[in-house]
Amino acid sequence: AKPITVNTLRKMKASGDKFVTVALYDAPMAAMAQRCGVQVLLVGDSLGMTVLGYDSTIPVTMEQMIYHVEAVRRGNSKSLIMGDMPFMSYATTERAFTNATRIMQAGAHMVKLEGGEWVADTVHKLTERGIPVCGHLGLTPQSVNKLGGYRVQGRDAGAAKVMLRDAKLLDEAGADLLVLECVPSALAQEITAAVSMPTIGIGAGKDTDAQVLVINDILGLTEHPPKFSKNFLLEAGDIPGSLLKYADDVKNGIFPAGEHSFD
Numbered sequence: 107a108k109p110i111t112v113n114t115l116r117k118m119k120a121s122g123d124k125f126v127t128v129a130l131y132d133a134p135m136a137a138m139a140q141r142c143g144v145q146v147l148l149v150g151d152s153l154g155m156t157v158l159g160y161d162s163t164i165p166v167t168m169e170q171m172i173y174h175v176e177a178v179r180r181g182n183s184k185s186l187i188m189g190d191m192p193f194m195s196y197a198t199t200e201r202a203f204t205n206a207t208r209i210m211q212a213g214a215h216m217v218k219l220e221g222g223e224w225v226a227d228t229v230h231k232l233t234e235r236g237i238p239v240c241g242h243l244g245l246t247p248q249s250v251n252k253l254g255g256y257r258v259q260g261r262d263a264g265a266a267k268v269m270l271r272d273a274k275l276l277d278e279a280g281a282d283l284l285v286l287e288c289v290p291s292a293l294a295q296e297i298t299a300a301v302s303m304p305t306i307g308i309g310a311g312k313d314t315d316a317q318v319l320v321i322n323d324i325l326g327l328t329e330h331p332p333k334f335s336k337n338f339l340l341e342a343g344d345i346p347g348s349l350l351k352y353a354d355d356v357k358n359g360i361f362p363a364g365e366h367s368f369d
């Protein structure tokens with residue numbers, strides 16, 4: 107099959123076809139997910155919590171990200187691999203150049219970084235140099251200590267306005283995708299309509315261009331799963347079935363339901 111590229115994803119946004127992303131961390135899961143029709147494989151820095159046992163994403167290092175991007179790359183043949191830039195690895199544009207280079211050379215097709223206006227110039231400079239970038243707004247876990255916890259973002263009018271502005275700035279800076287995490291559904295819908303890049307929601311309602319879930323949540327490995335996630339293994343019975351059901355439910359607008367979303 108033809109490999110998934112940024113163009114595939116833009117065409118899907120234009121035609122209103124939802125695409126599917128899974129955050130995963132190793133070769134066999136990557137191989138299975140791409141076989142089950144998952145277009146984007148995110149090697150998330152969530153691996154700090156889902157694989158390594160830390161209580162946040164803040165301890166995650168470049169070496170750990172590279173180790174897992176390489177593993178996912180070895181398992182994948184056709185999906186688009188997105189690698190997270192870990193905490194402080196893009197604090198300056200110079201550091202972003204060095205670290206994004208390493209993640210791309212490890213086998214990612216795109217890097218992801220968290221933040222709004224302050225990263226726009228870095229996004230511009232990376233994309234100009236041929237590195238596709240996915241932004242990440244709303245609940246940005248690398249800022250958990252600044253946010254004061256893991257909670258829904260953009261609920262008051264002022265914060266919603268800033269998030270919409272940040273999304274437009276990232277779009278104008280040349281970002282290729284945008285993750286919206288724990289954002290009221292109506293705001294995610296408004297942002298999705300306002301930007302040219304496809305949006306990927308997690309706890310952002312059904313109207314984003316795509317959805318992302320963490321593999322641990324899909325497979326019921328998480329002790330206290332977040333409201334926005336779903337254990338697909340319960341109904342599906344095995345791992346390929348779970349990935350197929352998740353992909354199908356996203357494509358058909360069945361997932362996420364209201365119970366997985368925020369007002």
Ligand code: KIV
Nearest residue numbers: 129150151152285318
């Ligand atoms: O690290 C991660 O898995 C993520 C997704 C939850 C968007 O950033």
Ligand code: NA
Nearest residue numbers: 150151152190
């Ligand atoms: Na992440």
